[in-house]
Amino acid sequence: MFSLTELGKRLREAREEKGLTLDDLQNITKIQKRYLAGIEEGKYDIIPGKFYVRAFIKQYAEAVGLEPERLFEEFKTEIPSVYEDDLPEQLSRTHSRREISTNSKLFEIFPKILLTIFIIGLAILVWYFAQKILTNTLSDQSTDPTTDDLVEIGESGTPPENKETEVDNSDESENSDPSVGNDQTETDEGEGEEKSQELTAVESDGENTLYELKNAERFELKIKATKNGATWIKIFDENNNVLQDGVTLNDNNPEIIRDFSEEDTVNIRIGRAYETEIYINDEKLTFMNDPNENVTQNIIIRYVVKEGE
Secondary structure (H helix, E strand, C coil), X not given: CCCHHXXXXXXXXXXXXXXXXXXXXXXXHCCCHHHHHHHHHCCHHHCCCCHHHHHHHHHHXXXXXXXXXXXXXXXXXXXXXXXXXXXXXXXXXXXXXXXHHHHHHHHHHHHHHHHHHHHHHHHHHHHHXXXXXXXXXXXXXXXXXXXXXXXXXXXXXXXXXXXXXXXXXXXXXHHCCCCCCHHHHHHHHHCCCCCCCEXXXXXXXXXXXXXXXXCCCCCEEEEEXXXXXXXXXXXEECCCCEEEEEEEECCXXXXXXXXXXXXXXXXXXXXXXXXXXXXXXXXXXXXXXXXCCCCCEEEEEEECCCCCC
């Protein structure tokens, strides 16, 4: 059975066969030299966060011409499976902080909610009594036996024509216009509009940032190199399966466009973040970590499919 030291020897021998120093390998992979040395010596505890152990080993192996998956299979009992364990733990911490924040905000606004309900109830009560008083006043006026409301009878004994009835009927015919109510129809139609997509940063830890994509019909990913710039990218799914082999983007090969609507989670490994632009359904993604300070970054995008689809 092999040990982690033998894995380091295997990587070191492949590097030396290619005539590469650790400084050369650092320039190729953009991984700090001390982390590369730690991988060769099996000192994974110096690497910041378990998330990067397997990713760094993969990049090292690819740079020296070894097959990462074959190495992982050969040393599967020694190399820790870190991605699946680390991401749920991060998400759990995120949900906990959300619940605490939600509860504290609820306690702050609860008295305001009660005051608002009280004011609304008082306004309704005042309106009710005002309507009742107004109705009683109108009722009393309609039953007042004044001479103005008496019907005069002519000498012939025939009451005069009721002109007010004709006026009322005319008003009713004018109000029967079918155009009335169009405003209500237009309002009802406007209520069916769909929400626009939401691209939100959920958590950021060192070079690793998790985003959520919601209210989106699809998940189209476009990655570009800035003008006169160059970047290296590689894309994995949530099980570390390669969705896009490592590729360099520059003026000759400026962008890639992929549709990942069938994926739940996509992990984008970027070599030079400060010369990289990422678009999700044509919406530009904002880096949470300064790309000039964190040159190498992992951008994780979790696609939350709309309900009913």
